[in-house]
Amino acid sequence: MRTPLIDNLQYANFSPRIFAQMREGGVDAVHVTIAYHESFREMVLNLERWNRWFEDHPDLIIRGTTSADVTRAQETNRTAIFFGFQNPSPIEDDIGLVEICHQLGIRFMQLTYNNQSLLATGCYEEEDTGLTRMGKQVVTEMNRVGMVVDMSHSAERSTLEAIEHSSRPIAITHANPHWWHAALRNKSDTVLSALTQAGGMLGFSMYPHHLAGGGACTLESFCAMIAEAARRYGAQNLGIGSDLCQDQPDSVVEWMRVGRWSKVIDYGEGSASNAGFPPMPSWFVDNRDFSNIRTGLTEQGLSTAEVDGIMGGNWHRFYSESFAPL
Amino acid sequence: MRTPLIDNLQYANFSPRIFAQMREGGVDAVHVTIAYHESFREMVLNLERWNRWFEDHPDLIIRGTTSADVTRAQETNRTAIFFGFQNPSPIEDDIGLVEICHQLGIRFMQLTYNNQSLLATGCYEEEDTGLTRMGKQVVTEMNRVGMVVDMSHSAERSTLEAIEHSSRPIAITHANPHWWHAALRNKSDTVLSALTQAGGMLGFSMYPHHLAGGGACTLESFCAMIAEAARRYGAQNLGIGSDLCQDQPDSVVEWMRVGRWSKVIDYGEGSASNAGFPPMPSWFVDNRDFSNIRTGLTEQGLSTAEVDGIMGGNWHRFYSESFAPL
Numbered sequence: 001m002r003t004p005l006i007d008n009l010q011y012a013n014f015s016p017r018i019f020a021q022m023r024e025g026g027v028d029a030v031h032v033t034i035a036y037h038e039s040f041r042e043m044v045l046n047l048e049r050w051n052r053w054f055e056d057h058p059d060l061i062i063r064g065t066t067s068a069d070v071t072r073a074q075e076t077n078r079t080a081i082f083f084g085f086q087n088p089s090p091i092e093d094d095i096g097l098v099e100i101c102h103q104l105g106i107r108f109m110q111l112t113y114n115n116q117s118l119l120a121t122g123c124y125e126e127e128d129t130g131l132t133r134m135g136k137q138v139v140t141e142m143n144r145v146g147m148v149v150d151m152s153h154s155a156e157r158s159t160l161e162a163i164e165h166s167s168r169p170i171a172i173t174h175a176n177p178h179w180w181h182a183a184l185r186n187k188s189d190t191v192l193s194a195l196t197q198a199g200g201m202l203g204f205s206m207y208p209h210h211l212a213g214g215g216a217c218t219l220e221s222f223c224a225m226i227a228e229a230a231r232r233y234g235a236q237n238l239g240i241g242s243d244l245c246q247d248q249p250d251s252v253v254e255w256m257r258v259g260r261w262s263k264v265i266d267y268g269e270g271s272a273s274n275a276g277f278p279p280m281p282s283w284f285v286d287n288r289d290f291s292n293i294r295t296g297l298t299e300q301g302l303s304t305a306e307v308d309g310i311m312g313g314n315w316h317r318f319y320s321e322s323f324a325p326l
Numbered sequence: 327m328r329t330p331l332i333d334n335l336q337y338a339n340f341s342p343r344i345f346a347q348m349r350e351g352g353v354d355a356v357h358v359t360i361a362y363h364e365s366f367r368e369m370v371l372n373l374e375r376w377n378r379w380f381e382d383h384p385d386l387i388i389r390g391t392t393s394a395d396v397t398r399a400q401e402t403n404r405t406a407i408f409f410g411f412q413n414p415s416p417i418e419d420d421i422g423l424v425e426i427c428h429q430l431g432i433r434f435m436q437l438t439y440n441n442q443s444l445l446a447t448g449c450y451e452e453e454d455t456g457l458t459r460m461g462k463q464v465v466t467e468m469n470r471v472g473m474v475v476d477m478s479h480s481a482e483r484s485t486l487e488a489i490e491h492s493s494r495p496i497a498i499t500h501a502n503p504h505w506w507h508a509a510l511r512n513k514s515d516t517v518l519s520a521l522t523q524a525g526g527m528l529g530f531s532m533y534p535h536h537l538a539g540g541g542a543c544t545l546e547s548f549c550a551m552i553a554e555a556a557r558r559y560g561a562q563n564l565g566i567g568s569d570l571c572q573d574q575p576d577s578v579v580e581w582m583r584v585g586r587w588s589k590v591i592d593y594g595e596g597s598a599s600n601a602g603f604p605p606m607p608s609w610f611v612d613n614r615d616f617s618n619i620r621t622g623l624t625e626q627g628l629s630t631a632e633v634d635g636i637m638g639g640n641w642h643r644f645y646s647e648s649f650a651p652l
Contacts, residue, residue, distance in 0.1 A: 040367070041366070041367050044366070045422075048420070096371075096374030097370070097374070100370055100430070104430065
């Protein structure tokens with residue numbers, strides 16, 4: 001069996017058209033976001049929509065809950081879909097919902113989405129007070145049941161404390177190094193070193209606000225950054241988390257940014273003059289473009305094993321170590 | 327491996343004491359009720375309580391979702407706990423919640439609990455209009471995902487239509503034949519013949535209101551009734567569904583009977599002068615007493631294979647054919 005191709009973060013406006021593009025691009029597994037600001041009950045409605053897609057398109061996609069499902073998808077020419085939350089809102093104030101959500105197939109949960117949550121501090125807050133009392137308890141519970149702590153949208157101290165407190169490796173599923181592009185959402189060398197030294201994974205994002213030069217970022221610049229990250233942190237701790245938001249209307253970026261927490265519009269990584277979804281780089285528009293990144297990484301002098309790992313093998317190993325109960 | 331001992335309906339006030347009694351009585355699996363009138367969200371709180379019990383008492387109980395879990399429980403000297411609803415209230419008006427509930431481990435659902443539901447008519451209504459439009463759709467969906475239709479508290483026509491409409495065998499998990507004791511909750515020969523001819527299962531109840539003579543019913547009378555049922559319907563379609571409500575306060579019987587649907591007290595199978603839980607027969611008080619029934623059945627002249635089947639083997643076979651998706 002060849003090494004699988006895995007994209008560990010997408011929030012596209014999913015449709016049979018996009019599932020067909022996953023197949024065309026040879027994508028074996030995708031971790032999809034199913035909640036930003038939803039309550040538990042609202043999140044269940046999103047799960048129901050996915051159940052309907054699995055029932056209606058069994059030739060294209062399967063529900064993924066274990067690393068073996070990636071192999072099963074490969075063997076049957078389908079894409080395994082794994083679920084994650086970008087915010088802990090679906091567990092509300094109830095630690096018992098962590099295990100319930102794991103039983104429903106959730107495999108990643110961010111402790112924060114930009115703002116302070118009940119668990120930790122988001123990267124847009126002025127003060128970062130680290131893991132809360134509940135946050136520590138929830139990380140321990142996530143470790144127990146097999147749900148990965150994701151700190152992509154969290155602040156520096158909170159992220160370092162999550163790495164420290166977690167007994168299992170954590171993930172930053174979709175972000176880039178701050179030393180390459182100094183965006184608020186990109187991560188410091190301190191964080192990335194601590195993350196990867198503890199066995200954690202970084203997924204590189206192609207969301208334009210995370211790219212040096214935005215949508216005009218070249219494939220060469222992106223892949224040279226990955227090659228440098230492989231030197232600093234080890235290629236085995238790196239993967240892709242494209243943050244693909246294909247086909248989403250601009251109303252969705254507003255839901256992502258303000259949910260119901262504000263009556264005032266917040267532009268997040270955008271601005272009043274650039275409020276919607278930014279255009280993607282020409283070399284990564286949809287699921288058919290992963291071969292460009294593979295080519296770009298090879299041209300940076302990375303070995304075939306390193307490239308295979310970054311394109312999916314590392315996430316596959318991480319899945320196999322992360323999703324089962326302790 | 328010996329034939330397992332299975333009780334396919336209990337709604338005790340569960341506790342480590344009762345779990346220990348299950349072990350003492352050699353009970354390998356129990357189907358427990360986790361909802362009477364709960365909404366989906368309220369039912370999830372009941373699941374959380376069970377998750378905590380599984381975490382805290384791994385030496386006594388395990389969560390059961392497949393027939394293989396019964397064998398695993400036997401091999402490790404524990405009791406497998408399977409979940410069911412006595413009312414479809416947790417799926418609310420949303421057919422997508424059938425699959426969500428199956429993913430959460432629910433394996434049985436009654437289409438009604440005494441009253442008219444969105445799906446069918448309960449046994450206490452004056453008019454029985456059979457399966458509703460949604461009821462037919464939900465039975466088909468339950469067949470698809472692997473959730474057993476249970477008609478224990480349903481009215482005659484609705485039950486016959488459920489047997490007819492379901493593509494998989496259904497169950498009456500806890501009731502007795504009307505020809506033995508003419509209680510409203512007990513089932514006609516017509517229903518029991520149709521049920522078992524379609525491969526469905528009847529679980530015999532020891533709830534006193536379902537017994538000839540109530541709590542004074544003799545073991546001999548109960549076992550002679552089972553022997554007669556085996557002659558009429560075939561021993562392979564019979565099992566136990568004790569309806570054990572051990573340690574419940576009388577406030578719980580009121581919740582079962584009126585939930586939030588009435589401001590006026592309804593006495594159900596009881597009466598104003600006998601409103602609480604009735605006392606159990608002396609030969610079946612808790613999970614340690616199943617050996618009395620085994621002895622009583624043997625004394626009725628049933629073969630060892632027939633007795634083994636009724637005491638659990640038949641439910642085990644039914645589980646193996648019922649819980650997986652089509």
